[in-house]
Every structure is written in structure tokens, then in C-alpha cells.
Amino acid sequence: MKKIILLLSTIPFLLIVFTQALHAGELRREVKPVRNVILMIPDGTSPSAVSLARWYQRYLNPERQRLAIDPYICGTVLTYSSDAPIGDSAPTTSCYMTGMPSNTGFVATYPVSSGKADLVPVDPSRAYMPLATVLEAAKIMRGKKTGLVVTCHFPHATPADCAAHSYSREEYGHIAMQMVHQNLDIVIGGGIDYLKPDLRSVLRQRGYGVFLDDMKGMRSYAGDKMWALYRPREMPYDLDRDTASIPSLEEMTHIAIAKLNRSEEGFFLMVEGSKVDWAAHANDPVGVATDLLAFDRACATALEFARQDGQTAVIIVSDHGNSGISIGKRGMAKSYDTATAYDLFEQLCRFRLTADGLAKRLAETPVDKVQELMREVCGFELKPEELRALYNSPDYEHSPIPLEERKQIRESMYSGSLSTFLASIYGLKTAIGFTSGGHTGEEVLLAAYHPEDTRPMGMYMNYELNDYLCQLFDLRGQLPALTDRIFAPHTDVFQGMKFTIVRGKGKTDESELPVLEVTKGSRKLRIAPFTNTVVLDKKVIELSSVIIYVDKTDTFYLPRELRLLLD
Known part of the structure; x- marks a missing residue:
């Protein structure tokens, strides 16, 4: 049946x-x-x-x-x-x-x-x-x-799609919990801040090597199961990478x-x-x-x-x-079919950092050294109007203009954050175009x-x-x-049994989560979401899949085999 x-x-x-x-x-x-x-x-x-x-x-x-x-x-x-x-x-x-x-x-x-x-x-x-x-x-x-x-933070959309479930890709806390409890054998990437202390403890208890901004430890680890994460969120672009502390994707x-x-x-x-x-x-x-x-x-x-x-x-x-x-754009000095490889790619290949990497360097550079940095990284200096736009950038800490006096030049292509400003400069100086x-x-x-x-x-x-x-x-x-x-609704799995969703019993660093409690006679099964463990009476049982709770449906999605624990 x-x-x-x-x-x-x-x-x-x-x-x-x-x-x-x-x-x-x-x-x-x-x-x-x-x-x-x-x-x-x-x-x-x-x-x-x-x-x-x-x-x-x-x-x-x-x-x-x-x-x-x-x-x-x-x-x-x-x-x-x-x-x-x-x-x-x-x-x-x-x-x-x-x-x-x-x-x-x-x-x-x-x-x-x-x-x-x-x-x-x-x-x-x-x-x-x-x-x-x-x-x-x-x-x-x-x-x-x-x-x-x-190279992104590990609970970001693409890796999450492989090992987690949510109707909101922004639910990093819930997604990170699932990914830890999936018992993945190897995870290498960014996102130390998302691996909370309790999740690190889970990994270590399960025999993982856990390495945080520790390239030497990652390289020397002889075990089979490992998490190695770098930087609080995403890893830097490859061009900006400190090769002594950040590994390549290769x-x-x-x-x-x-x-x-x-x-x-x-x-x-x-x-x-x-x-x-x-x-x-x-x-x-x-x-x-x-x-x-x-x-x-x-x-x-x-x-x-x-x-x-x-x-x-x-x-x-x-x-x-x-x-x-696109390779080629409107406003090029030469027509498309006569532009040489030098015309199209010389300036592009001169840049020594991405716009994001240059923004980080500018944050560390005194204002009187800006043009020197631009020559070093880009091979050119900023024009007077570009320099004024830089000074008006709200996140340029060394600007000679007090923050309260700065203004966004919204009608200009230079408006926005420091990284956005620099990316617009990169686009202006190269033959590469974007429509979006x-x-x-x-x-x-x-x-x-x-x-x-x-x-x-x-x-x-x-x-x-x-x-x-x-x-x-x-x-x-x-x-x-x-x-x-593995993802049957709890109402189906425990049909005919007594079950209750208890609010505010499952705690994380970000919120309190509900817990499903199922009873049969003197026995009680306690089920917390976004993990692969349940507690039967006082015994912890590990599952091969994670348990999902969806507030939109107020439903736990879990393995059908859990009913057998109480039958």
C-alpha cells in the first residue's frame, strides 16, 4: 500500500x-x-x-x-x-x-x-x-x-542550487546550514563569514579539515573531507589576487x-x-x-x-x-573593419587590476598619489573632470572634499560608487562596449x-x-x-499521527526557526529544519538528506522513511 x-x-x-x-x-x-x-x-x-x-x-x-x-x-x-x-x-x-x-x-x-x-x-x-x-x-x-x-561566497546562488533549497537565494543563513549538513566531501571557495561557529563545530565533529584563510593548511591537509574558505565574502578577482594567500581556481x-x-x-x-x-x-x-x-x-x-x-x-x-x-562600440576613433588589434586591445591589456582591485588600492592611496597610481595600474592619468568625479565619489575616503559637500554628478556616466566610477573609466578608455x-x-x-x-x-x-x-x-x-x-510534506509522512510545529525552538544566529514535534505513545521525534539530523527521544539520528521548512506553505519537507522510526 x-x-x-x-x-x-x-x-x-x-x-x-x-x-x-x-x-x-x-x-x-x-x-x-x-x-x-x-x-x-x-x-x-x-x-x-x-x-x-x-x-x-x-x-x-x-x-x-x-x-x-x-x-x-x-x-x-x-x-x-x-x-x-x-x-x-x-x-x-x-x-x-x-x-x-x-x-x-x-x-x-x-x-x-x-x-x-x-x-x-x-x-x-x-x-x-x-x-x-x-x-x-x-x-x-x-x-x-x-x-x-x-570563487564567490559558498552559499551564493550557483553552488546553493547544487546542495540547498530555498525560494530566496538571499537566505544565506538557511542555505549555509543545508550545505554543511549535506555532508559534501569538498568545499573550496569564499565566504568565511557565512560559516558560523556552530557550523564549523558541526564540520569538525564530522571529521572535516576546516581551513579559513589558510592556504598552507589546505595544501598540506592529507584528509579526504575538507572545507577551505577564503575572505569574509567572495574571493577577489584573479587579476587582483594575492598569490601568496589566495589560491587560483585552477x-x-x-x-x-x-x-x-x-x-x-x-x-x-x-x-x-x-x-x-x-x-x-x-x-x-x-x-x-x-x-x-x-x-x-x-x-x-x-x-x-x-x-x-x-x-x-x-x-x-x-x-x-x-x-x-561586445568587441567594438559606438564612438570608436576608427571604423570597425579598419580597427587594428592594437586599437581594440592595447589599452585593455595594459590594466594591471580590475576596477574593483583599483578601487581597493585607491582606498589606501593618499590623494596626492592618485595620478601616480593611475599611471602604474592603467598607463594614463585622470583628466581634470574625471578627477573631480573621483573626489565627489561618496566612498572615496581620501577626497579633499568633505563628505557632506560632495555631490553625485547623476547626469554623468561617472556617478555611483568608486568601483562603478572606475569601471566607467575602463569602458571609456577601451573599445569594449556593454548594452546592459x-x-x-x-x-x-x-x-x-x-x-x-x-x-x-x-x-x-x-x-x-x-x-x-x-x-x-x-x-x-x-x-x-x-x-x-526525501522531500515529502510532513502532513503526508505523519498522517494519522500527532504532530505540532513549535515556533521559536530552532535557533540560528539570524532568526528563530520552528521545530516539528511528532509523538506516538511515549515516543517523541523532534525535527529541526535545514539540517540532516533528527532526535528520537534522546537519540540523534543522521539522515542522508537535509530537511527543508518553507514558511510560505508552513510545511516541513522530509524523508518518508522518518515515519518508520515511530511505526
Whole structure:
């Protein structure tokens, strides 16, 4: 009877996913399963950004005309939200992970229907429910080791999409709790401030090496399970990185692969070049080019391992475009078709820091040394009107103009923060243009390596890429059933039993969370959200998945097997 109830409850969702899977199977070759999967995401990377990185590298070194990913480019992906053609990182990577496009800001969570705006079939009865991810399925159903390597803070949207669930990507506290309790084997990235002392204790109790701004410790650690975080929030751009204290994305990828590969069962690893997206938002062409090249070097590491290993697939794909970046823009001194490589790239390649990196240097530089710094970093001095704009920047601490007397020149392109001001200068001095400071809706490049060359070829929809990832672990069509198994509503799981949601019992540094208490006779089961542990009477029991609470539905989503503890 239990099996029949389980099957019936999944039918609406299965129909939606089955319909998508039928389309995903059209004109596609059979995919051979592999032992390991490495998913590499250059966040917010438009195809034109890849071209810019390629030209930047070639201008500095004419012998290097190709990127590491170039031989493996095999198609494009149309990436979008459930109700909008232009997506943000949360629902777009969420779709890669779960197979279901979702709303803006939703992290591995079923969307809310937007009526006629929906671009995919949406079942309103499933709104806000967590959806099982490829990472969770690999861990729970295939016994794979799992890892995340990023340059943003670790609970940011893309890594969160792999290992957490929320309808708000900004719920960093809840997301961080989930990621710690997912028992990920390797996490390397930014965000020390989000790993609160209680979460550090959980990791250490579970046998992890925890390294905070400790590159030497990370490098020398011999254990298999590790968290290594750098800087309070995100890591710096690669061009601005202090190489003595901050590892490269390439090195972090190498370390993660080496540790995960000790597993006999294989592994799933997601690597994100997080800050390509940040540079595109800032309209900083130097940050876009150099961070994308840093990502490409990490791809080279993953691809070399895969070629040597013979059991590993590597998928390289962005989650969405950003900024409408272009090589060439209006107002250039020469027409487009006569502009030389020098005209287009010389100034771009002269910059020694990103706009953000230069802003940090300016914060440490006396006002009488500003032009000297500009010559050192940029190769030019600020014009008088640019210097005045700098002095009026509200966050330039060394300005000779008192803060209360400064004014934003809002009609000027120089208005905004210090980093924004400097990015506008970078854009003005180069031949690189931008149409937007936000996400854009073009298709993104897809590259892949497969030991038997059963790669995804041609144009893929975002949910089709999820289907491909699932096939690599022989999991095709199995995510809906896993979702129903590990994220069932508590009202279904404990039907016929006495249960109460007790408010304000689960405490975090940010808020008080509700706790679900279930009783049967003299026995009591206590369930706190965003962890993978429950307390039966006084015994702590660890689960293979995390428990999610959604205030919108006032529901705990948890494993169906929990009922057996009281039956």
C-alpha cells in the first residue's frame, strides 16, 4: 500500500518531467554512463565574453590563439526561468540540477505559476517544494563523493542550487546550514563569514579539515573531507589576487579532484568561475577577460584529468548571458573593419587590476598619489573632470572634499560608487562596449568531454542538459521519485499521527526557526529544519538528506522513511 501511495503522489510531477524527457530524447545519441562527472560553470558568460578572453590572451601572447575549452565546444544551451526568457543564476543552474526551470531567486525549488507567462507546464500544487538535485541523487542513489569549488561566497546562488533549497537565494543563513549538513566531501571557495561557529563545530565533529584563510593548511591537509574558505565574502578577482594567500581556481580544482578521486564509487564536482558574472554586471572588461581565462585554466586541469582517467565526463556551460558585452562600440576613433588589434586591445591589456582591485588600492592611496597610481595600474592619468568625479565619489575616503559637500554628478556616466566610477573609466578608455548591467537572454556556449565521445551536440534546452547529466550517472527519469522520497510534506509522512510545529525552538544566529514535534505513545521525534539530523527521544539520528521548512506553505519537507522510526 505504501508503494502505491508513493507512486500516485508523484504522477503530476512525473507527467511534466516525462513530457520534457521525451523532447530531450529527440535526435540525441545514447549516453554512456561514467564514473565521475565534473560540471564547470562560468557564471554569467555570454559567447562574446569568451571571444574577448580569447583575443585578450592572443594579444598578450600571439602563440596562444585558442582556449583550453575550444576543442570541446559542441553546441549551445537556451537557458531561461519558468516564466521569463532572461534568467538569473538561481533558477537557471537550478534547472541544470533538477530538470525544472523555476522563478527568479528560487534555489532548487519548484516554481510558482505565473499563469500565461509560464514557459513550461507548472503544477500549482507543488509551488515552493524543494526539488532533488543531480548532486543529491549522485550522493544518495549512487554513493558518489561530492564537491563544490567556487570563487564567490559558498552559499551564493550557483553552488546553493547544487546542495540547498530555498525560494530566496538571499537566505544565506538557511542555505549555509543545508550545505554543511549535506555532508559534501569538498568545499573550496569564499565566504568565511557565512560559516558560523556552530557550523564549523558541526564540520569538525564530522571529521572535516576546516581551513579559513589558510592556504598552507589546505595544501598540506592529507584528509579526504575538507572545507577551505577564503575572505569574509567572495574571493577577489584573479587579476587582483594575492598569490601568496589566495589560491587560483585552477589549484582549487586540482585539489578537489585529487581528493574526490580517492573514492571507489566516483564523484560529482561542480566548479564555478563565479566572478565573470560580477565583472559583467560591473561592465568591467578587464575583470571579464581575466577571470574567464582563470576559469579556462581550471577547465584545462579538469579536462587533462578526464583524458587521463578515462572514466570522467566534463561539461562546461554558463548559466546565462550578461551585460551585452561586445568587441567594438559606438564612438570608436576608427571604423570597425579598419580597427587594428592594437586599437581594440592595447589599452585593455595594459590594466594591471580590475576596477574593483583599483578601487581597493585607491582606498589606501593618499590623494596626492592618485595620478601616480593611475599611471602604474592603467598607463594614463585622470583628466581634470574625471578627477573631480573621483573626489565627489561618496566612498572615496581620501577626497579633499568633505563628505557632506560632495555631490553625485547623476547626469554623468561617472556617478555611483568608486568601483562603478572606475569601471566607467575602463569602458571609456577601451573599445569594449556593454548594452546592459544585467543579465541577457542569448544562448550560452556548451563544451564537453566524454571518454566515449557521447557528448551533447547541437542546441539544448536547459532541462535537456539536466537529462544529459542524469544519464551520465544512469539516473535518467529518477529525480522526481527521489524528490518524492526525501522531500515529502510532513502532513503526508505523519498522517494519522500527532504532530505540532513549535515556533521559536530552532535557533540560528539570524532568526528563530520552528521545530516539528511528532509523538506516538511515549515516543517523541523532534525535527529541526535545514539540517540532516533528527532526535528520537534522546537519540540523534543522521539522515542522508537535509530537511527543508518553507514558511510560505508552513510545511516541513522530509524523508518518508522518518515515519518508520515511530511505526
